[in-house]
Amino acid sequence: MLLHLVKDSLVRRRRRVMLAVLSLLVGTALISSLLTVSLDIEDKMGKEMRSFGANILLAPRSESVPVEIAGMPVGEIGDKSFLNATDLGRLKAIFWKNNITGFAPYLYGSATLKGEQVVLVGTWFEHEISTEKGPFATGIKKISPWWQIQGEWPSGEGRLLIGRELADRLGITAGDPLKLEVGQSSRDFRVAGIVSTGSFEDNQIFVDLPEAQELLGLPGKVEKVQVSALTKPPDELARRAQLMEDPKEGLSPADYEKWYCSPYIDAITYQIEEAFPDGQAKPVRQVAEAEGAFLGKLKLLFALIAGMAAVTSAIGVTATMSATVMERRGEIGLMKALGAENIHIAGQFLLEAAAIGIIGGAAGYGAGIGLAALISRQVFDSSAAFSLPVLPLAIVISMAIALLGSALPVRRASRIQPIQALKG
Amino acid sequence: MKEIMKISGLSKAYGQVNALDHVDLAVREGEWVSIMGPSGSGKSTLLNIVCGLDSPTAGSVLIDGLELAGLSASDLARYRREMVGLIFQQFHLVPYLNATENVMLAQYFHSMADEESARIALERVGLGHRLDHLPAHLSGGEQQRVCIARALINEPRVLLADEPTGNLDEKNEEAVMGLFEELNRQGMTLVVVTHDASVGEAGDRIVNLEHGRVLVKTAPKLQTA
Structure with missing residues (x-):
């Protein structure tokens, strides 16, 4: 009888029911789309953030204290240490190897160009290394996509990039031949492109790593590696671990396992150091913290929009159900006169609301998937991950x-x- | 016969107006009592209080040993669905439910809706051929008979009717009155509020109200006899 009453009421008041469903559809669509987007926003935003630069620096662990000027190590108090370029494939063998999106090695030296002392940087422009999952393309072009190149990225031997300021000062343009002198040795190059970054790179010369190693007499050596990794913003566990010298010792075994198996930036640097016992991996804090803060604010914004959508939908439902109650006043009075208690009346209306909620939730989920796809395409230039668990959640939220x-x-x-x- | 209804010192005031003023009335089991009086005499107020739809300002209403004064809304609802059957002048049928479903509605609040017993109740009031008809497709008399079937479905102790023939033509009035007489013969206690003398005289006793007070209690059937 109850189901019959509810069905009849829904069918007879389909216009009003459609209004309530529409109100829930809009709210649930917004909520489920934000939920769908936020489920992989860390991944998407992480990828976006990675275009703003590497967030981990790997350098040799040594007793010496490196001295850097304008990004270039100019000397060390003590013996200078190096990493081996052939070991860098280990970065793609750590626990969070799939979160390492790219890396580029750096080897610095001083060279003479047209009688002027310049900073010579050896790096990988585009380089392929073999991993257990197949070849992995990396290099500076991948981790520094914001570099503006006039001309082209160097490919093949004897090609280099020259910083914009240095090129202007020395009157060099793309395509010009150059001779670089390091000590007694020298080598001819051709300018593939002129790089502008707005930073100290504008006064440097970039050549392929093996050529720099040969010129500087440091075969197979690199001085530092910039690593770009997808990370998770720090939470309470990550912040607790950050204060510890060795989280393995400081955290409980369960917390340590959870921390180790979460892509916190400190967990990734910890794993990098496990792979490079002679290396020291440090997060570039400004980048990592800016990412965390931005993601936190974005999620808060999502939550606020979702909350507003829920409130607006609830108001829509309230208006529709209030009108229905007024319309059915006589019917409710009759039911009470026949012996219905408040629970009978409430049960009928709440069952109607639940049915409207299910319809609105399912429709809202469908619309939400479309909206999520649109947001992902417009904002992140990627497709939204279809998330089936959001469906029951959308229906539960809509019903609530x-x-x-x-x-x-x-x-x-x-x-x-x-x-x-x-009495009417 | 034992008293199934005992009303003592019943008063109902709306502000300064006394709708009922110290009414005393007793109804025996199986008795048919007609309550008559002009408009504003308080007869509908009296019936509403006995139905448990309204509460008195003072006094006592005892139905089959149950004191209505002081009952909670929930207990009053239970009283309405278990002890009394209500018949209204305007029928008050749910327009989108057919005759059977309207009868089943009262069953649903009482215990379990049962289509078969609803059908039997409708056949009892002569509507076996109108089971699936919506109220809009039934005549006034037929609607009132659906209302009577609905009032009877939970086997109440007392049938309370407020102007049951007020909206009916003569033919339908006769049909409804015939049903009341049959029910009364079968032992049903009836309290019928009416301003129609012919309807009132069908009862065992007429209680006349004026300005909220009981004027006379007559026994037309006995007098006739």
Whole structure:
């Protein structure tokens, strides 16, 4: 009988029901799309953030203290240490190897160009290394996509990049031949492109790593490696681990396992150091923290929009259900006169609200998937991950909004006095 | 016969107006009592209080040993669905439910809706051929008979009717009155509020109200006899 009453009521008031469904559809679509987007926003935003530069620096661990000027190690107090270029493939063998999106080695030296002392940097422009999952393309072109190149990226031997300021000062343009002198040796190059970064790179010369190693007499050596990794913003566990010298010792075994198996930037640097016992990996804090803060704010914004959507939908449901209660006042009065208790009346309205919630939730989920795809394409230039678990969640949220929105009308219905309702 | 209804010192005031003023009335089991009086005499107020739809300002209403004064809304609802059957002048049928479903509605609030017993109740009031008809497709008399079937479905102790023939033509009035007489013969206690003398005289006793007070209690059937 109850189902019959609910079905009849829904069918007879389809226009009003459609309004409530529409209200829930809009709210649930917004909520489920934000939920879908936020489920992989860390990944998407992480990838976006990676275009702003590497977030981990790997350098040799030594007793010496490196001295850097304008990004170039100019000397060390003590013996200078190096990493081996052939070991860099280990970066793609750590636990979070899939989160290492790229890396580039650096070897610095001083060279003479047209009688002027310049900073010579050896690096990989585009380089392929073999991993257990196949070849992996990396290099500075991948981790520094914002570099503006006039001309082209160097490919093949004897090609270099020259910084914009240095090129202007020395009157060099793309395609010009150059002779670089390091000590007694020299080598001819051709300018493939002129690089502008707005930073100290504008005064440097970049050549392929093996050529720099040969010129500087440091075969197979690199001085530092910039690593770009997808990370998770720090939470309470990550912040706790950050304060510890060795999280393995400081955290409980369970917390340590959780920390180690989460892509926190400190967990990744920890794993990099495990792979490079002679190396020291440090997060570039400004980048990592800016990412975390931005993601936190974005998620808060999402939550606020979702909350507003839920409230707006609930108001829509309240308005529709209130009108329904007013319309059915006489019917409610009759039911009470026949012996219905408030629970009978409330049950009927809440069941109607739940049915409306299910319809609105399912429709909202469908619309939300479309909206999520649109957001992902427009904002992140990628497709939205279709998330089936969001469907039951969307229906539950929609039902909760519908029930919450019906609370006031149901309360009004329960206060209807049968004698007054029957008098009309 | 034992008293199934005992009303003592019943008063109902709306502000300064006394709708009922110290009304005393007793109804025996199986008795048919007609309550009559002009408009504003308080007869509908009296019936509403006995139905548990309204509460008195003072006094006592005892139905089959149950004191209505002081009952909670929930207990009053239970009283309405278990002890009394209500018949209204405007029928008050749910327009989108057919005759059977309207009868089943009262069952649903009482215990379990049962289509078969609803059908039997409708056949009892002569509507076996109108089971699937919506109220809009039934005549006034037929609608009132659906209302009577609905009032009877939970086997109440007392049938309470407020102007049951007020919206019916003569033919339908006769049909409804015939049903009341049959029910009364079968032992049903009836309290019928009416301003129609012919309807009132069908009862065992007429209680006349004026300005909220009981004027006279007559026994037309006995007098006739």
